[in-house]
Amino acid sequence: MNMSMYNCRVFAVTNRKLCRIPFLDQVEKIAEKRPAGIILREKDLSESEYMELAGQVMGICRRYGVECILHTYMEAALHLGCPNIHLPIGLLRNSVVEMTRFKKVGVSVHSGEEALEAQGLGATCLIAGHIFETGCKKGLPPRGIPFLEELCRNVDLPVYAIGGINRENAGLAVKAGADGVCIMSGFMNMD
Secondary structure, rough: OOHHOOOOEEEOOOHHHHOOHHHHHEEEEEEEHOEEEEOOOOOOOOHHHHHHHHHHHHHHHHHHEEEEEOOOOOOOOOOHOOEEEEEHHHHHOOOOOHHHOOOOOEEOOOOOHHHHHHHHHOOOOOEEOOOOHHHHOOOOOOHHHHHHHHHHHOOOOOOOEEOOOOOOHHHHHHOOOOOOOEHHHOOOOHO
């Protein structure tokens, strides 16, 4: 995967269940490509399991100069000294005080109302999705480019599109106002 082909900021989002090789080997391959960042999104792990894995992923990211963004587990992120966290909107609602301890707070949003709420609660960026059809959301219709355009017009934060993003459609997301894209399957299945 060539990052320059996307002409925008590209973030890798992990899901170790999609990997064909050992997960940390895949993270190393991703880091070698130097995306804008790697979001460690392993929601099925307990916090202690997540913290152990996060320490290893942060080490890989440091070696390659790639930003590491931890997901959901704020205490683990603070314990590991990670200044970046990504939260589901529901967790943000209950963690406004804790999130002030982070430099960057990304939030997943699925509607314009959620985007405005996240902005009002202090998020520093948004991940909006899912924009295109994706195997990760089988049976759920994508929200599409009009949704992304409207969301980008109505918030004053960087917005990153997620869901079915590839080289062919990433430009459509950027043209709609997104500051970049997030890719899961493309990175997790990358050879």
